[in-house]
Amino acid sequence: MPGNETLRALRLLSRSSGGLLSGSQKVTQRCLARSMATESQVTGSSPDITRSAPAPWDAPVTVMTYNFPTMEPARFVEYSPKHLSMPLRRDLLHRAIVYEGDNTRQGTASTKWRDDVHGSHRKLYAQKGSGRARAGDKQSPVRRGGGVAFGPHPRDFSTDLPKKIYDQAWRIALSYRYQRGELIVIDNQISLPSGSTPYMLESIFRQNGWDTKKGRSTLITEQVNEELFDKVQKMERYASIMDRSDVDVKNLLETQRLIIERVALDRILSQHSRDLKSRPAKATY
Incomplete structure (x- = not known):
């Protein structure tokens, strides 16, 4: 010293x-x-450092909910940052979309090989002496009505993806929409007054600036409302509609914006939080 x-x-x-x-x-x-x-x-001596406020990445995400069809602000709802503040991971989104596409393929395409074609398998004529090109049976792939060479057969196209990665892809897609201001949460149910025409839905979209020039919208409901679904399908140039059980990660990224019911959003986040230690059943108010 x-x-x-x-x-x-x-x-x-x-x-x-x-x-x-x-x-x-x-x-x-x-x-x-x-x-x-x-x-x-x-x-x-060691300094005593205490955190008076949570870190930015631990702060809750505040979302404004609206009433449909007036689109008036209803209230603020807080979500966990692990639900609506995930960083963008294009690789996980790509893997999830490919996984969903592979699982939706039917794999029922089928063709007949030469052994499956009906008819005799004898040689058509002698190998030599006829002056014609040599040939085998009539089931040959080079002949009309014969078998198909290397044709498709029924198979399973489905692939595997870890559940935790798939759940992260769901939350990343919703976080991407929220961070870009393209996630619109409806506090009540998405419905129209009885007796209204599809043109009322068109006027709602135009008043809120959701016309065709700014891209189509995707409406997501918790339950199927046949009357509402029929009206939206007649105005498909403005929006598409589906219930929560039919939604995939690809549907969250296809159109310009998401208009989703709060109950449906809470269910989606609850179902796709298997990689988190603590998963809330719904948002905190």
Whole structure:
């Protein structure tokens, strides 16, 4: 330590000077002792740091809900940042969309190979002597009505994807929509007054700036309302509609905006939170 080296140097000077520095040596020792004690107190003490506010990545996400069809603000709803504040991961979204597409393929395409075609399998004519090109049976793929070479057969196109990755893709897609201001949460049910025409739905979209120039919308409901579904299908140039059970990750990213019921959003987040330790059943108010 530097203090010990200084004391050793002072002792050598005191011996060489015949004790002339004995008084100054005592004073120096006292000063060094005080400084070393102060340093030990400073280094030994640990500052008490307490967080008065949560970190930005732990802060809840506040979402404004609206009443349909007036689109008046209803209230604020808080969601976990792990639900609507996920960073964009294009690789996970791509894997989820490919996984959904593979699972929806029927795989029922089927063709007949030469052994499956009805008819005799004898050789049509002799190999030599006829002057014609050599040929086998009439089920040959090069002949009309014969089998298909390397044609498709029924198979399973489905692929596997870890459930936790699939759940993250759902929340990433919803977070992407929310961060871009394209997630519109409806506090009540999406419905129209009885006796209304599809043109009322068109006027609602135009008043809120959701016309065809700014892209189509996707309406997501918790339950199937046949009357509402019929009216939206007649105005399909403005929007498409589906219930929660028919929604996939691809549907969340297809159109320009999402108009979803709050109950349906809570159900989706609850079902796709298997990778989280604690998953709330619904949003906190």
